[in-house]
Amino acid sequence: MERLGTIVVLIAALLLVNPAAAPAKQKSLCEISYPSDSRIQWSCRKLTWSDTPQRLFGAYWHDVLRFNRMDRRHFVGGRSIKVPRNLAQVKNFNPMPLTYAPGAREPKLILVDQTEMFLGAYQYGKLLFSSPIALGVQGMMVPNGTFRVDAADRSHQSNEYRVEEIGRPYPMHYALRFWVDKSKDEEPSYWIHGRDLPGYPASHGCIGLYDEEMQYDYYRKYDRKVNKKHYHELTKPFLEDAKALYQWAIDPRTDPGGFHKVKNGPLVVIMGRPPRPDAWPQLKPPLPPGEGWGEGIATGTMTPAGGTLTRPPGTLSRRERELKTKRPRPEGARPFLRRWQGSQRQ
Incomplete structure (x- = not known):
């Protein structure tokens, strides 16, 4: 009887746990x-x-x-x-600078502005296209610094995380690996890849871009079941910024489609802090x-x-x-940019 009372108390305590302690959307x-x-x-x-x-x-x-x-x-x-x-x-809409002087000699450079939650692709310092991104949550953010893409995988998936709702390994399609943290025993890898973009930091450290083709494949049945009459199916043209960046960064003539090492890949510059x-x-x-x-x-x-x-x-x-105080706009920055071919208007 005493043991039963202890169990009841423990259950009651769990029910009273503040839900704010868990990560909230x-x-x-x-x-x-x-x-x-x-x-x-x-x-x-x-x-x-x-x-x-x-x-x-x-x-x-x-x-x-x-x-x-x-x-x-x-x-x-x-x-x-x-x-x-x-x-x-x-x-x-584009908050990235149209020119990036430090990349003037780089044939391909990816600039990640964590403060703006945007990414820009530069060719010899000139912006070709930009995309909104998802970033790592507090405690899992990628450090600022200069890296280089050293591996790629068109249909990569996580070896560590699964999509709980559907029981499949977490998709990381059109993935570009730019850093392996060898200071940790598990040596986690950090990638730029397609994923959900909820509008706020939400990843385990990777940098995510639009991949509605993946969302349609992975989440369509689950979302229809959960949202029921409120479900709105994704329609073409899909937002596919991850695919566009991948095809720009990786030479299709040497891309086998699966995981492969990349020599002299695009430079990746991470700057700023997430909101x-x-x-x-x-x-x-x-x-x-x-x-x-x-x-x-x-x-x-x-x-x-x-x-x-x-x-x-x-x-x-x-x-x-x-x-x-009407702060002046940073040199070279403009709010707008002609849309690149990878994202067409419906």
């Missing part, structure tokens, strides 16, 4: 701030289950997804996203038209990790103070 992408946000006025919109990017934004649906660093699979009811006031302002919503104590309040964030931004309180914090009336956030 980021419900509002409006809480994530990027340097390039200061150039575009936007409002925060909470999606309904009937919303789709094409239905809301028409010809600009891909641009708005790029602006939010997210894919269509994560465009679901209950999530809040940033909606530009003027959709034309995010046409071919951390839990580091910001409050949301940004609405500003008058023509100033910064515009209408529709939530006010009052939010709940970061650690409790509820409230903005004192009349105070400005760090971002708002920066906006009022």
Whole structure:
């Protein structure tokens, strides 16, 4: 009887465990701030289950997804996203610099800006195309530095992680390996590959790009079962930035399709630190038209990790103070870039 009572107490204790202790999905992408946000006025919109990017934004649906660093699979009811006031302002959205002087002598260079959660592909220092990315979560981030692609695998899959929902090894298609951490006993490898893009850091350290072809293959049945009447099937043309980067980086004449070593692969430069919503104590309040964030931004309180914090009336956030100083755009940077062939508009 005493043992039974102990078991009951243990079960009760488990039920009372704070769910915030476990990693939580980021419900509002409006809480994530990027340097390039200061150039575009936007409002925060909470999606309904009937919303789709094409239905809301028409010809600009891909641009708005790029602006939010997210894919269509994560465009679901209950999530809040940033909606530009003027959709034309995010046409071919690109926060990466058009030129990168340190790469002027490199035939192929991949620049990863973790602060912007964007990647750029450069040829002799000139930007060819760019893509939003997913990054490692806190504690699993790839270190800043200079690396080089030394292996590739068109249909790679994880040897360590599985997709719990479907019981298959985690897909890492169109994978480019750029670092093996030999300081650790397990010697983990870090890759650039196709994966989900939820709009916030979510990986175990690798860098992810759009791969809706993989999502359609792996998650279609599961998503239809879970979302039921709210399910929106992915339609062509798929977003395939991972495939486009792979085909640019790897010579098809020497690509066997499976895992293989690469000699003198593209240089990979990692810079910046990923955005951390839990580091910001409050949301940004609405500003008058023509100033910064515009209408529709939530006010009052939010709940970061650690409790509820409230903005004192009349105070400005760090971002708002920066906006009022009208910081100059970094040299060579532009917000837009002509879309590259790998991502066509539907």
